[in-house]
Amino acid sequence: MPQEPGARPRPADGVRVLNPRARVPLSFIIDDSTCLVNLAHFCIPQFAEVFPENYTQDWRSLPREIPDSFVRTFGEWCHEHGVKGKYSIVPYPACVGWIDREMPGWSRKELEESIDLVRTLMLPNWDIHPEMISHTWVINTKTGRPYEERTENYMENWGWSVGRSVDELADYLSYALRLLKNAGLPCEGVTTPGGFGSRALPQLAQATLESVRDVFGAEIPHYFRHLYTDDRSVAPRVEFASGLDGDDPRCVVSIIGCTGDWFGGWDGLTPGSVDQFITEDLKGGRLPEVIARGEPAILVCHWPGIYYNGEQIGFSIFKEVVARLEAGYDNLLWMKNSEIARYWAARELTAIEAGPTGVCFLAPYACPSFTVAIDGQRAGAPAFDRGGGAEPLREVAGPLRLESGTWCRADGGVIVCIDLPHGRSAVSWRAGA
CATH class of the missing domain: 3.20.20.370 (Glycoside hydrolase/deacetylase)
Known part of the structure; x- marks a missing residue:
């Protein structure tokens, strides 16, 4: 552990921050x-x-x-x-x-x-x-x-x-x-x-x-x-x-x-x-x-x-x-x-909250290629909202194909890779996509 870690947000259930682009x-x-x-x-x-x-x-x-x-x-x-x-x-x-x-x-x-x-x-x-x-x-x-x-x-x-x-x-x-x-x-x-x-x-x-x-x-x-x-x-x-x-x-x-x-x-x-x-x-x-x-x-x-x-x-x-x-x-x-x-500052200090329709982020620091595994099966494909409306993420074949703006299926859920902005943003699901 850090010698003096300081403040930390509460961990989110069902969401894990992975290494960049996995x-x-x-x-x-x-x-x-x-x-x-x-x-x-x-x-x-x-x-x-x-x-x-x-x-x-x-x-x-x-x-x-x-x-x-x-x-x-x-x-x-x-x-x-x-x-x-x-x-x-x-x-x-x-x-x-x-x-x-x-x-x-x-x-x-x-x-x-x-x-x-x-x-x-x-x-x-x-x-x-x-x-x-x-x-x-x-x-x-x-x-x-x-x-x-x-x-x-x-x-x-x-x-x-x-x-x-x-x-x-x-x-x-x-x-x-x-x-x-x-x-x-x-x-x-x-x-x-x-x-x-x-x-x-x-x-x-x-x-x-x-x-x-x-x-x-x-x-x-x-x-x-x-x-x-x-x-x-x-x-x-x-x-x-x-x-x-x-x-x-x-x-x-x-x-x-x-x-x-x-x-x-x-x-x-x-x-x-x-x-x-x-x-x-x-x-x-x-x-x-x-x-x-x-x-x-x-x-x-x-x-x-x-x-x-x-x-x-x-x-x-x-x-x-x-x-x-x-x-x-x-x-x-x-x-x-x-x-x-x-990446590690964003990984440890971003507040993440998971709900039935998506995952919300409150980030003190912007971070490119921020990659998270989200548990659970949901209908449709994920989209990313930086605050100006949700934009669809592009599906790729697997974790090694991930880059910013993409997602892939994983055991029991999905992995998404986004350019995380400072402040509030969210990954949500578009039903029927």
């Missing part, structure tokens, strides 16, 4: 990405100042840049295969330079072209998140400079967030979000680096809600903090819901990853394995377990490991994972993190 969502979370800078090269020596025994990699041998040519290759391949997800842009990566100003070591033109590539190639299918400000040293938001202390309590990845108030965390998140807004990159969520927020979860969730709404006006903020590879549920958590019956509904959604980084590691030095995700016979590995439960299968990686110092080992593993998923399943749906967050 499919299992997929998504790909990319951490430690930004424009031009290879975070592994620059982060390792800063991490080593605090934990020298843990960070002994030869960072000088790692490339300082992950070039835009690779971003283009990766983005175009993902577009061809319908892959969607989340792509971090660390706004002040390892204190090298500012995403909205200058990136020392690269020209202004190179930085602007890199941002434009993200904006034009990645944005349509990827959410952009800040991964805090630097991913290394904590920044004083009043001065824009790192604090002088060189301890784990002044590293974003470790102790700084412990004991912080909602206001303090919201100030920090807002600073990061404004940097991306300055660069023309919209955000509906944030990603936490390392252990940031892990010991301040209620404050982190509320700070995300406040900061993303304040800076970008996002209707349903979300955040990526958790990753589980055990038996725990990886369904998104809709938290701090309130105002569901009014003009200003509020909630925040925790997006949960279901895999480790089994591609190329956070530093691009640890090759992974396709079989950890899905085996060659398409039956074993982590993804079939999650897909069988019907929960979103959200893969997690780090950008330096996908590039793998130019060898692209992580990218090759990902391409084979996608090939096996395409060979083994016909019921998957790639979605951005924000799309999954919206």
Whole structure:
């Protein structure tokens, strides 16, 4: 259950909200990405100042840049295969330079072209998140400079967030979000680096809600903090819901990853394995377990490991994972993190009431491809009324044919797929149709 779920409508008898289009969502979370800078090269020596025994990699041998040519290759391949997800842009990566100003070591033109590539190639299918400000040293938001202390309590990845108030965390998140807004990159969520927020979860969730709404006006903020590879549920958590019956509904959604980084590691030095995700016979590995439960299968990686110092080992593993998923399943749906967050918010917060002639919805949030199973046999075919009169839904042969504006027969009832509007709407039956 969510840490603080907040308000919930009463469940409706005889109606179940299914996954969108009766499919299992997929998504790909990319951490430690930004424009031009290879975070592994620059982060390792800063991490080593605090934990020298843990960070002994030869960072000088790692490339300082992950070039835009690779971003283009990766983005175009993902577009061809319908892959969607989340792509971090660390706004002040390892204190090298500012995403909205200058990136020392690269020209202004190179930085602007890199941002434009993200904006034009990645944005349509990827959410952009800040991964805090630097991913290394904590920044004083009043001065824009790192604090002088060189301890784990002044590293974003470790102790700084412990004991912080909602206001303090919201100030920090807002600073990061404004940097991306300055660069023309919209955000509906944030990603936490390392252990940031892990010991301040209620404050982190509320700070995300406040900061993303304040800076970008996002209707349903979300955040990526958790990753589980055990038996725990990886369904998104809709938290701090309130105002569901009014003009200003509020909630925040925790997006949960279901895999480790089994591609190329956070530093691009640890090759992974396709079989950890899905085996060659398409039956074993982590993804079939999650897909069988019907929960979103959200893969997690780090950008330096996908590039793998130019060898692209992580990218090759990902391409084979996608090939096996395409060979083994016909019921998957790639979605951005924000799309999954919206669907789960609508799924849990829409009030539904079933009656003898139809089903009524009161939705705090609009939601495309909202899919519900309705029990009971009724005469005629269903129609959908958004408030301006009922329009017939088109019948399709089965659940895998569902798209918005359609319905199909199911054991003991029907399944309908609609673009749910904000406010009141209803599915009703037209006798004799």
